[in-house]
Amino acid sequence: MTAKPVSFxxxxxxxxxxxxxxxAAELPDLSRARLQELVRTGYARVDDKTVRRPSLxxxxxxxxELTVVARPPLAAVPEAIPLRVLYEDDDLxxxxxxxxxxxxxxxGARGGTxxxxxxxxxxxxxxxxxxxxxxxxxxxxxxxxGVLLVAKNDLAHARLAEQFRRRQVEKRYLALVxxxxxxxxxxxxxxxxxxxxxxxxxxxxxxxxxxxxxEYRVLGAAGGFTLAExxxxxxxxxxxxxxxxxxxxxxxxxxVYGAPRALRWGNESRPTLNRIFLHAARLHFQHPRTGKxxxxxxxxxxxxxxxxxxxxxxxxxxxxx
Numbered sequence: 001m002t003a004k005p006v007s008f009x010x011x012x013x014x015x016x017x018x019x020x021x022x023x024a025a026e027l028p029d030l031s032r033a034r035l036q037e038l039v040r041t042g043y044a045r046v047d048d049k050t051v052r053r054p055s056l057x058x059x060x061x062x063x064x065e066l067t068v069v070a071r072p073p074l075a076a077v078p079e080a081i082p083l084r085v086l087y088e089d090d091d092l093x094x095x096x097x098x099x100x101x102x103x104x105x106x107x108g109a110r111g112g113t114x115x116x117x118x119x120x121x122x123x124x125x126x127x128x129x130x131x132x133x134x135x136x137x138x139x140x141x142x143x144x145x146g147v148l149l150v151a152k153n154d155l156a157h158a159r160l161a162e163q164f165r166r167r168q169v170e171k172r173y174l175a176l177v178x179x180x181x182x183x184x185x186x187x188x189x190x191x192x193x194x195x196x197x198x199x200x201x202x203x204x205x206x207x208x209x210x211x212x213x214x215e216y217r218v219l220g221a222a223g224g225f226t227l228a229e230x231x232x233x234x235x236x237x238x239x240x241x242x243x244x245x246x247x248x249x250x251x252x253x254x255x256v257y258g259a260p261r262a263l264r265w266g267n268e269s270r271p272t273l274n275r276i277f278l279h280a281a282r283l284h285f286q287h288p289r290t291g292k293x294x295x296x297x298x299x300x301x302x303x304x305x306x307x308x309x310x311x312x313x314x315x316x317x318x319x320x321x
Contacts, residue, residue, distance in 0.1 A: 004068045012060040019044065020054035023066060030068070043067040076105050076132050081117035087296045091156040091289050092149060094296040099145040099275040104133045109142075118150060125150065126157035137161055138169075141238060143254075146173070146280025146298045151288075159288035164235065170284035173230045173240055174219075174300065174317060176277035176307070177249040178259060181226045187215045188243040192236040201256060202238040204246045212236045214243045220316025223265025225252065227313050229281075240278060252277040252307075265311060277304055 006027070014022050019039060024032045036054040038044065044051050045065045058064075084096040095114070102109040105116070118125060118135055125135030128151075135150040137160045149169075151157035163169050191209025195201040203209070213233035220227045226249070230240050238257075244250060245257035253259055253273035263270050284295045300308075300317060308314040 004070075006066050006068060008064045010058050010060055010062045010064055014058050015060035017058050018054065019046075019051065019056040019058060019064075022058060022064075027066075027068075035066075038066060038068065043069060076113075076115045076119060076134065077111070078120035079111060079116035080120050081112065083114075083117045083121055086147065086298060087294070089287075091153060091287070092151050092160070094283060095148050095150060096298040097140055097145060097148045097280075099143050099301070102142045103139045103148070104129075104136055106132070114148070122152065125152055126154050128154050128157040128161070138164055138235065140280055141241070141278075143276045144173075144278045144280060145275075145301055147283040147296050148280070149283060149285065156288040160285065163285055163288075167233060168286065170282070171232045171235075171280065172282040172284075173232070174277075174279045174281045174304075175216075175228050175230050175240060175244065176252045176304075176313075177226050177228065177244050178252060179224060179226065179249045180221055181216065181218055181228060181249055182247065184218045185216070187213055187233075188247065189213055190243060190246055192239055192242055202236070202242045204242055210234075210236055212239050212243065214240055220313045222311045222313055223268075225265065225311055225313075227308065227316050241276070254278070263307075268310070273303065273307065275303070277307070279304060 008026060010022065020032055020036050023035045027035065039054045040052050042050050042052055043066060046062050085093055086096050087094040097114055102113045105113050115134060115136065127134060129136045135152065137149050137151050137157055140146065140148055149160060151160055190204040190212060192202050192204060192212040193206040193209030195203040211234065215231040215233060216228045218226055218228050232239060241251050241254055241257050250257045250259040253276040255261060259272065261272050263272050279300055280298065282295065282297045287294055305314060308317055
């Protein structure tokens with residue numbers, strides 16, 4: 001790694017400004033998140049003393065030095081991470097991804113991903129996704145659990161990707177949302193685009209959005225919550241989450257899209273889940289080599305079952321076809 005120190009004298013006009021804000025204004029080529037990371041890891045000095053608080057308030061007149069250390073290039077390396085395989089043959093496998101696991105390495109996750117786990121267990125995976133996404137044909141959001149398809153070779157990858165492109169893969173999810181859905185069976189047709197104000201979110205309020213269709217069917221309702229099965233007809237980022245939020249019915253636990261931080265029903269009240277209640281329950285596709293119809297299901301995680309038991313909706317979840 002190369003180190004590039006830069007120095008500043010803090011002007012009097014910056015008095016009261018946060019350290020990370022000052023650095024972001026002086027170093028526009030670096031993101032504020034990257035600057036905060038450098039400060040927290042000890043690369044900032046104020047008047048020759050190391051500081052680790054990005055929120056430090058400046059007085060004005062200080063001598064500030066920041067060593068900009070280049071990040072090592074991203075690489076996907078094997079890691080001994082437990083992996084639950086639901087189906088496997090010579091061409092592909094289907095895993096049950098846990099909530100909280102990112103699918104592949106990237107700027108926000110350099111390790112601990114599904115790809116790291118796959119590389120530890122399998123010597124060969126499809127190369128069509130590139131070095132950071134070996135075998136990855138499609139993705140699930142980090143806070144979503146459930147079935148995810150992985151290709152072991154390039155032939156399988158290409159043919160499976162074509163099925164996704166033609167919308168021939170059936171993906172069904174279970175979601176618990178706040179409130180009652182307006183209809184027992186409906187299709188949400190709202191375009192989805194990046195939220196320009198908060199770029200980690202998606203929105204349905206931009207005209208430039210891509211067409212997105214989410215079909216849902218109500219399985220049960222109790223205590224101000226609705227359990228629904230959602231069928232994706234398109235595969236946009238955060239699609240189910242942003243579509244239910246657009247109806248004013250955010251997914252339980254999804255505070256990013258407006259879900260309350262507390263769960264209340266009757267006289268009961270408890271903190272919300274430490275994950276979102278969205279689970280990829282079923283995947284149906286054609287085998288890329290034989291053409292055989294394959295369906296794989298992933299059981300609801302115990303923490304989601306527990307919440308449904310408390311609401312009296314556990315049997316409703318079993319009613320998903």
